Amino acid sequence: MRPEHPPGTIPLLERQAASEALKVVLVPHPSNDPNDPLNWNNWRKAFNYLLVLAATLASFTGIMIQPVLWPQMVEDMKMPITAFQHGQSANLAGLATGCALFVPLTIKYGRRSTYIASVAVMAAGCWWTARRTSYAEVILTSIIIGWAGAINETVVQMTIADLYFIHQRGRANAFYQLAVVAGGFLTPVAAGAQATAHGWRWCYYTLGITQTILAIVFLFGYEETKYNRVSNGLPDLQSSVQLDGVKTSLDQDQDLKEGQTDVQSEPGLAVSITEAEIPAPNTYWQRMRFVTTTPESLWRLFIAPVSVLFLPHVLFTAIQYSSSICWLVLYSATSPIIFSAPPYLFTASGLGNLLLGPLVGTIIGSAYAGILSDRLVVWLAKRNHGVFEPEMRLHLLLPVYFAMGGGLIIFGVTAAHGLHWIYPSIGGALFGFGFSAMGDITFTMVIDIYYELTAEAFVGVTFVRNAISIAMPFTVSPWLKNMGMANMFIVIGCLCFGIGMAYVPLLIYGKRIRTALGPRYYKLVEKRRFY
Template identity: 45%
Template sequence: MGIFNAFFFLLFLFCYEETKYVPVLNGQARAGPETEEDLSVPVDPDHKSAVQSDTKAALAVEPSSLHHELDFSIAINPWQKRLALWTPTPEPIWPYFYRPFYVLFTFPTVFFTGLQYASGVVWLTITANVLSLVFPLPPYLFTPEQIGFMSLGPFIGNLIGAFYGGLLGDRSILYFSRKNKGFYEPEMRLYILHLPTLFMAGGLIMFGATISRGMHWIYPSIGGAFFGFGLGSIGDATLTLVIDSYRDITGDAFTGIAFLRNAISIGIPFAISPWMERDGLQNMFITCGFISLGISLLIIPMVFYGKRSRRGLAARYYRLVEQQGHNHSG
């Protein structure tokens, strides 16, 4: 492994070219209607949508005006410059250090997603550690290979959950949007998470209780699959919620979410053995199940108050977007 890592370190050092791209922004005038009277002409209701789409097309920037041909007469940078350690650019780097924390702790939707994501990783860490601690012992006496196969249940559940929260979620928002007179709200992705919430909490309890009683390995596998289903569904839906709500600051939001996930889960492996010895395996997972249920039920206030928070923080969001634009343009 050391030789393998050393080889790729040298390969990266001498062959990985600079990937930072510093764009040149050229302003383009928008093409609009000739006069205001063009927009005030009476419209037949049957053709209203067609006229509106034509108006939007007229107000948009023509894609062809933003296209630039490559000038192949410009020489490529020399090898030393392509492998330069530093590439100075106009924007300051320090906002990238504090802005993810600002976004995480001032936008409730981002913090909610980070909490859901972090709790899922915590339960995943606990279940994985319990498998390696308990299953080599009686009554299971599993080999390392058999312990590895015990992860198949959560994997299958997570895969199904990804389709539930992803594919079914995309289709469900079409239905809910039609019910909302054609208007889509990002919080609609949370409407179908009642089942994953129950499956995640119930799966954790089933996983721990069946292992504690020495039941056949298929039962904790099923419990792990239930947990994996909830993890995949809630994770997909909440992360997409952030993308749909704050698309232009997604990078900062995801960085903050990753920080919260790691900050909460980093100490969990050290607490598992003392916790298990003090409360027992069954009580430990019952506690995990109810904590999971409480965190997942935060979906309910997010459904009711998420839109209100987005409206209240709209000015702050657009100010961040504008700051990013100024940084990238120099």
């Protein structure tokens, strides 16, 4: 791509020569190599991505079920609830540092080894958690589970970029968000019921068994999705984009018929090895190799996230996601305090059931952002002479932030006044809707713009998210005591909406920013590739 072309701006639609129908340009451009993950058939992609989603669900379950179990842990281990809040902060510290430490290794040595190690360590952490008896073990097991889950968000985004084209990523991210929120809101319901019937330790025994089985399945079933497109003679996403002809051809007739869109690769850009010998498909053992090494400089991979983080679109996503996680941590940490006391007096099972509201909201939010955003960008590209701009996805964010901020206020105010639990659940559902949709939209936008630096971008996003969240569990008790439940969540809701409105200037000026900083991005890509 020429330097004046901003990263992420691509021709998404082209008119077919023989008809009025439009075709969706496949970006990244697939090769003819059967080992290219973009060329895998649907069942093969689905199986590997399903394993990733299972690991995501299990990882977030291990992280998120603890607040539901705190009342039983307090009684069983004879510790104050603040000890487990400290454990939650230790977990967030593990998430923040683990991502920065382990993702560079994933970039250089492949996704498969990282997933296997992550699931295996998570299994060990769950087995140990089920047996812990001291404060030191609370902190250590929380850090280990944090380290094991640290790579999840970033490596999943890398996997989505490996497997799916640009017009499919919103839906892929929607399934990822569903797995995240199922681990955050659905499995705690089951954990609460199991804890009530058999005690909190059996929740972690069950999770340890599940993670152990999952580690074995990953070892023998998960394929490497890392594919070096440049070394295989393929144009990369940014260098292969030509915009001028696309705009001209679509300017000739803007009265395009709805629904006449099919999916093909761009002629002349499905460049690959068509003129050379097509490689044979890898054997099973080749697909199961533990590492896939490329020649990037490892030390540059460790420092690159610092530079990428300060690209405005990445920084915007980091701020939005980290603030949302702060609200989620406060929501999760206050629930057992408020709802285990009068007038609610919920057991562990009741605390788990309280998460059904956010679960319903997140399912709706994933459908809203995943399905609608992919369709919206095609429609908007059609109106924009066939050219896709990543900020097009941001048009969906206004109702998202209204729902998040309003949901938090409804939750806090109704719970503070002791209203029927259905009202706080409605607030939780609205928050869940916004949380899920926001993550899907902003994550997909970052992949769309900085495809070649996806990992570095999400290392920064995840580090900021967890680093900021570390302090949240420490603030819950004093904030709740000094301000009260209602006022506390009114402030949180207003902060949520105010921070969210930062999307407006990005929507207006985003392309100008990408154009101005495009040379910086391409320089970072070249440094990663050749040094």
